Every structure is written in C-alpha cells, then in structure tokens.
Amino acid sequence: MSDKLFIFDTTLRDGEQVPGCQLNTIEKIEVAKTLEALGVDVIEAGFPVSSPGDFQSVVEIAKAVSNPTICALTRAVEKDIDVAAEALKFAKRGRIHTGIGTSPYHIKSKLNSNPDEILERAVRAVKYAKRYVEDVEFYAEDAGRSDNEYLARVVEAVIAAGATVINIPDTTGYCLPAEYGAKIKYLMENVSNVHKAILSTHCHNDLGMATANSLSGVINGARQVEVTINGIGERAGNTSLEEVVMAVKTHHDLPLHTDINTKEIYGASRLVSSLMNMPVQANKAIVGRNAFAHSSGIHQDGVLKNRENYEIIDPVEVGIQESAIVLTARSGRAALNHHLEQMGYNLTKEELDEAYSNFLVMADQRKNLSEKDLAELMGEKENLDKTVELELLQVVSGKSTIPMATVHLKIKGESCAATAEGNGPIDACFNAVKKLIKQKFTLGEFLVQALTRGSDDLGKVHVQLEHNGKVVYGFGANVDIITASVEALVDALSKVVY
Numbered sequence: 496m497s498d499k500l501f502i503f504d505t506t507l508r509d510g511e512q513v514p515g516c517q518l519n520t521i522e523k524i525e526v527a528k529t530l531e532a533l534g535v536d537v538i539e540a541g542f543p544v545s546s547p548g549d550f551q552s553v554v555e556i557a558k559a560v561s562n563p564t565i566c567a568l569t570r571a572v573e574k575d576i577d578v579a580a581e582a583l584k585f586a587k588r589g590r591i592h593t594g595i596g597t598s599p600y601h602i603k604s605k606l607n608s609n610p611d612e613i614l615e616r617a618v619r620a621v622k623y624a625k626r627y628v629e630d631v632e633f634y635a636e637d638a639g640r641s642d643n644e645y646l647a648r649v650v651e652a653v654i655a656a657g658a659t660v661i662n663i664p665d666t667t668g669y670c671l672p673a674e675y676g677a678k679i680k681y682l683m684e685n686v687s688n689v690h691k692a693i694l695s696t697h698c699h700n701d702l703g704m705a706t707a708n709s710l711s712g713v714i715n716g717a718r719q720v721e722v723t724i725n726g727i728g729e730r731a732g733n734t735s736l737e738e739v740v741m742a743v744k745t746h747h748d749l750p751l752h753t754d755i756n757t758k759e760i761y762g763a764s765r766l767v768s769s770l771m772n773m774p775v776q777a778n779k780a781i782v783g784r785n786a787f788a789h790s791s792g793i794h795q796d797g798v799l800k801n802r803e804n805y806e807i808i809d810p811v812e813v814g815i816q817e818s819a820i821v822l823t824a825r826s827g828r829a830a831l832n833h834h835l836e837q838m839g840y841n842l843t844k845e846e847l848d849e850a851y852s853n854f855l856v857m858a859d860q861r862k863n864l865s866e867k868d869l870a871e872l873m874g875e876k877e878n879l880d881k882t883v884e885l886e887l888l889q890v891v892s893g894k895s896t897i898p899m900a901t902v903h904l905k906i907k908g909e910s911c912a913a914t915a916e917g918n919g920p921i922d923a924c925f926n927a928v929k930k931l932i933k934q935k936f937t938l939g940e941f942l943v944q945a946l947t948r949g950s951d952d953l954g955k956v957h958v959q960l961e962h963n964g965k966v967v968y969g970f971g972a973n974v975d976i977i978t979a980s981v982e983a984l985v986d987a988l989s990k991v992v993y
C-alpha cells in the first residue's frame with residue numbers, strides 16, 4: 496500500500512511574488528483551472544490582505560474551481576486572517592495558511608521579539624483562524640534555520656491549537672537534503688501530537704536543492720509538498736511540481752503516489768511560462784526543451800534501439816509527444832538513418848556511409864540540421880523549392896505610434912506580401928506572416944535572448960510552434976531582434992507548413 500502525497504501548488508502565491516510574474520484575475524483563473532485539471536490537491540491562490548487585486552483573485556478562483564482546496568496566506572495578524580476568511584467565503588473547501596518566523600534571525604532581527612512571545616503569537620493566530628475554517632495550516636517561516644527543539648515546541652503547540660497541516664519551510668534554501676530530512680524526522684519523533692496533523696515541505700532552491708530537500712522531507716514522514724510549476728518562486732525559486740511528481744512516479748521503491756494527471760504537466764508548464772513571461776531553461780528537468788532531446792550519436796543510437804537506454808521517463812507520460820533526435824555534427828549514422836527513413840529513404844550501408852560523410856561537412860557548417868537540410872543533402876531539388884523564406888521586412892514602431900509591419904515572403908518559390916498591425920512590432924510581423932501562411936499554427940514558445948556585450952550585439956530568438964499536431968523549433972539570430980524573431984518563425988514554419 497502506498498501513501499498519498501498531497502500536492503499543494505503555490506504558483507499563484509509564491510510563484511507570483513517574482514518580479515515580472517504578476518497576473519491579472521482572468522489569467523490567474525486560467526492557471527487555477529489548469530492546476531485543477533492537473534489534479535493538485537491544494538491551490539494557494541494568494542495573500543488576500545496584500546492588495547485589493549489579490550483579494551479579488553482569491554474570491555474569483557474560489558468561485559471558478561471546485562475540486563482542489565483553495566488556500567489563502569496570512570501573517571500571524573488578525574486583520575490578515577479576517578481578510579483571508581472573507582476572500583475564501585465562496586470556496587467549497589477553504590484553508591487559511593497562517594504563520595510566523597521561528598529562526599533566531601526572524602525572531603530577533605525581523606520581528607524584534609523573543610521565542611516565548613513568538614510561540615504565543617503562533618498559537619493565537621491558529622486559534623483565531625479556526626474561528627473561520629476547520630482547515631488551518633501553520634508555517635514556521637525559516638524553519639530550515641530554526642533550532643529543532645524550539646521548532647518542535649512551536650509545532651506541538653499549534654497542533655494543540657487546531658492546526659491540521661504544519662508547513663516546515665526552508666525559506667532561504669539553506670538546508671542540505673540530509674539536514675532537512677533529519678529535521679522532519681526529529682519532528683515526527685519528538686512532537687507528541689504529530690499524528691494529528693500532516694507535515695508539509697516548502698523548500699526554496701537557493702542552493703539548487705529544493706527538490707532533493709522536499710523528497711528527503713517526504714522520505715522522513717512529510718505527506719504534503721509545496722511546489723510550483725516550473726519551480727518559479729522567490730529568488731532561485733521553489734520546488735518544482737513536475738520534478739517531485741515524476742520522481743515519485745519513477746521511483747517505485749518510494750511507497751507513495753500522487754493524484755497528478757502527469758500528461759497535463761507539459762501543457763501547464765507552457766501556460767505558466769507564457770503567462771508569467773518566465774522562459775523555461777532548455778535543460779530544465781522534465782519540461783525543458785532538451786529534457787527529451789538527444790544530440791550525441793552514442794545516445795541517439797541507444798535511444799533508437801531502446802528508448803529506456805537513455806530515458807527514465809516516457810515523454811508521453813508528461814504530455815510531450817516524443818523524444819527528439821537532434822541532428823548535429825555529434826550525431827552518428829543511426830540518427831541520420833532514422834531521419835532519412837522517416838523521410839522515405841531506405842539506404843544501403845554504402846549509401847549511408849556516403850550520405851554520412853556529406854552530412855558531417857554540412858553539420859559542421861550549419862550546427863543543427865533540419866529536414867530541409869537533409870533534403871538538400873539527398874539532392875532533392877523539389878523539396879528545396881518548398882521552403883518559406885523571408886525576403887523583406889519593414890517595421891514601423893515607437894512611442895505613440897501603432898506598430899505596423901510589412902512582410903514579403905517567398906513561399907514555394909512565389910513571392911507574396913502582407914501588412915498587419917499588432918500590440919508591438921514583433922506581434923505586427925507575426926500577424927503579417929499569419930496572413931500569408933493561411934494555415935493554422937500555434938506559437939508555443941517564444942524566447943528572446945539578447946547577448947550582453949553591447950547594444951550592437953546579436954539577438955537570438957527561439958520559437959516553438961505546433962502545426963497539425965507536430966511540434967517544431969525555429970531559430971533566428973540577427974543584430975535586429977525583430978528580424979531575428981521573424982527569421983525564427985519562418986525557420987519553424989518552413990519545417991511544417993509546406
């Protein structure tokens with residue numbers, strides 16, 4: 496029998512604290528509904544006393560979402576708790592998450608107090624919250640740097656006051672996995688009423704250990720993890736939902752399960768990344784662009800023989816259609832042959848050897864090779880004509896003007912042009928391209944990286960788009976970031992649309 500591990504998602508609270516990640520109420524509802532479809536147990540929807548907008552968002556999320564518990568954060572302050580309770584009045588199941596700092600730093604230099612007084616304030620806050628809701632979670636802020644003996648006294652007292660979940664945050668991301676695990680173990684063994692509550696982990700990633708610490712906490716008895724999509728959150732972020740969930744799912748030796756519908760993970764990651772303007776790093780576990788991409792020959796050969804030679808997770812399990820075999824000068828014959836077979840070629844050993852020598856020369860020059868490059872490699876004239884090319888781009892933009900773009904493309908060898916407006920110059924360009932392409936495609940990722948050596952430096956753009964269920968990537972690099980963006984879009988389109 497495996498124990499249920501409760502998934503408490505704080506993307507809309509701790510995640511939303513990040514500069515640039517603020518969402519309006521409609522966007523928050525969209526994220527909340529996605530979290531519901533994902534199957535999280537608790538959505539921490541906000542900190543209602545912090546602003547009228549956050550208050551309203553909690554109200555609307557509580558109305559829009561019915562399966563997960565809706566949680567609102569407060570300080571150990573009566574006014575915060577009153578406002579949180581008011582915001583939760585439409586929640587089918589509401590939880591107040593209150594708490595206070597328990598580390599020497601927080602007690603002395605933040606709260607200007609002493610341990611006994613903090614313990615008293617903690618108990619008072621829990622009792623006050625209990626007037627409104629049955630489900631009260633208590634957080635001992637900076638528990639990671641708190642003395643275990645004192646922490647145990649506080650935890651015992653707040654459970655006696657009615658707290659149902661006890662959050663042990665490593666607020667500053669200080670702990671090592673063994674240390675955090677030992678802290679949870681200590682509480683499990685030294686708090687007499689610990690069986691009346693669930694211990695929860697809330698780990699930050701300042702030393703890159705958030706997931707390891709959370710799992711260590713779970714192995715030692717915690718049964719709730721506080722996580723965010725893509726690991727977004729204060730500073731270096733929180734524990735990422737997808738990492739913990741997939742670690743539990745992958746490790747059958749852990750006697751645990753979650754109720755997460757893992758096939759929804761990738762979609763949720765894309766949504767949060769795009770709404771919060773937070774690109775996901777390419778090598779991010781589970782959801783990064785390269786998480787299921789293989790680019791070196793030995794790995795590619797291994798994956799093609801048996802996916803499990805180099806993959807511990809089937810990408811389909813997290814909502815990604817398939818692993819990618821990326822063609823570079825580090826690829827071998829197996830990878831090249833795989834792509835050529837998909838294009839309909841069936842080469843003899845000698846033919847493959849010859850194609851491979853030509854391929855290496857091309858790959859050294861062009862880095863990542865596309866299907867279009869392979870068509871050229873195989874001398875396909877016809878396919879070469881099937882490209883989408885950017886011929887001319889003219890953009891009007893600036894302060895107090897309506898951004899407008901004129902785009903000339905060559906599609907299948909024929910020139911065509913369109914003009915469009917947009918929210919900004921790039922949007923105007925993309926709208927003009929859409930007019931010309933006339934086929935439906937969805938932009939999944941749009942990542943602009945300005946190199947930092949100076950204002951005359953190259954800008955690099957990656958786009959990901961989906962067309963008829965196929966996902967492709969495009970790349971552009973130019974001193975003009977707008978041109979680089981359109982080049983990246985055209986590069987991706989030329990791989991699928993024609």
Ligand SMILES: CC(=O)SCCNC(=O)CCNC(=O)[C@H](O)C(C)(C)COP(=O)(O)OP(=O)(O)OC[C@H]1O[C@@H](n2cnc3c(N)ncnc32)[C@H](O)[C@@H]1OP(=O)(O)O
Nearest residue numbers: 512542544545546569570571572594595596605606636666
């Ligand atoms: C680790 C975390 O992620 S905690 C959550 C962090 N999130 C946020 O802070 C976002 C929302 N916060 C806000 O909108 C504001 O900071 C508010 C509304 C909570 C408070 O605003 P203000 O009243 O202007 O106070 P300000 O932010 O300047 O200072 C925080 C005060 O709360 C106190 N405080 C901090 N944490 C707690 C706590 N858990 N319980 C009780 N008091 C606390 C501080 O000691 C300080 O009090 P002081 O002014 O008497 O020294």
Ligand SMILES: CC(C)C(=O)C(=O)O
Nearest residue numbers: 509634636637664666
């Ligand atoms: C408010 C608490 C739970 C928090 O976010 C932290 O301590 O990191």
Ligand SMILES: [Mg+2]
Nearest residue numbers: 509666697729
């Ligand atoms: Mg936090």
